[in-house]
Amino acid sequence: MARRGAELRKHILLTAKDVFLEMGFERASMDVLAARAETSKRTLYAHFESKDKLFLAVVDLVRELYLDKLKTPAHYGDDPAQAVTLFCGRFLQMLVWGPSLRTCRLGIAEADRLPEAAGRYYEAIFDTAEERLATFLGDRYGLPAPDARSTARDLLGRTLYPRFVRALFGVDELRDDWPEESSIPTDIDLAPIRTAVTTLLPAAPAAPSGRR
Known part of the structure; x- marks a missing residue:
């Protein structure tokens, strides 16, 4: 079953946390973050309007x-x-x-x-x-x-x-x-x-x- 809503947001945050630690902020593009979270860039931006906002949420x-x-x-x-x-x-x-x-x-x-x-x-x-x-x-x-x-x-x-x-x-x-x-x-x-x-x-x- 596909993740939705709060479950998807939490999954993105946990994934982003690992990616930021692995790659650093600059190298961790939204493309990479979306791919690792197994979601689309459009969905990623629907939850977090920028990489900065995503980092703050992490x-x-x-x-x-x-x-x-x-x-x-x-x-x-x-x-x-x-x-x-x-x-x-x-x-x-x-x-x-x-x-x-x-x-x-x-x-x-x-x-x-x-x-x-x-x-x-x-x-x-x-x-x-x-x-x-x-x-x-x-x-x-x-x-x-x-x-x-x-x-x-x-x-x-x-x-x-x-x-x-x-x-x-x-x-x-x-x-x-x-x-x-x-x-x-x-x-x-x-x-x-x-x-x-x-x-x-x-x-x-x-x-x-x-x-x-």
């Missing part, structure tokens, strides 16, 4: 998929320090996954020409993770909003360096198999993250406020 799809897998710190356990540690570990684990890292490089490469796409990618991957962590720190550690945001930024910064930077510049080999949440402790060295959590957060967290 960024939004990546956001949706990424945040669904990242979840919130509360998902990672009842002990606040352990929850923060595993959330940060999952954040790094997903960022150094091959397709995710290549998407980040693609966003950087197109930042001058498509600043909106680069901005959306940054907001989805980095800013939203920081916001989720800051909310948790405010709830569980009683930190005022500005302090919670600053501490979340510091924790994620310490989490990212140096492994994410090494991966971004191709120093470390990338893995393309999907990193399962259960493998965080084996994929990521959590010791530096635990040290950062111990250093930056109060020893006795506040009682939950009821927010998630």
Whole structure:
């Protein structure tokens, strides 16, 4: 049965995501994208009026998929320090996954020409993770909003360096198999993250406020 409507749109987006990563934005023509999606160029343009619009929609799809897998710190356990540690570990684990890292490089490469796409990618991957962590720190550690945001930024910064930077510049080999949440402790060295959590957060967290 031929795909139609929302199903076809989702199929085009998933296909375009793979094509953009494989070929880069410039080489991925609408002809190629239509052929790979097994649809006509006319149908492709009916859903996305330009390649730029299609690329922006792919960024939004990546956001949706990424945040669904990242979840919130509360998902990672009842002990606040352990929850923060595993959330940060999952954040790094997903960022150094091959397709995710290549998407980040693609966003950087197109930042001058498509600043909106680069901005959306940054907001989805980095800013939203920081916001989720800051909310948790405010709830569980009683930190005022500005302090919670600053501490979340510091924790994620310490989490990212140096492994994410090494991966971004191709120093470390990338893995393309999907990193399962259960493998965080084996994929990521959590010791530096635990040290950062111990250093930056109060020893006795506040009682939950009821927010998630």
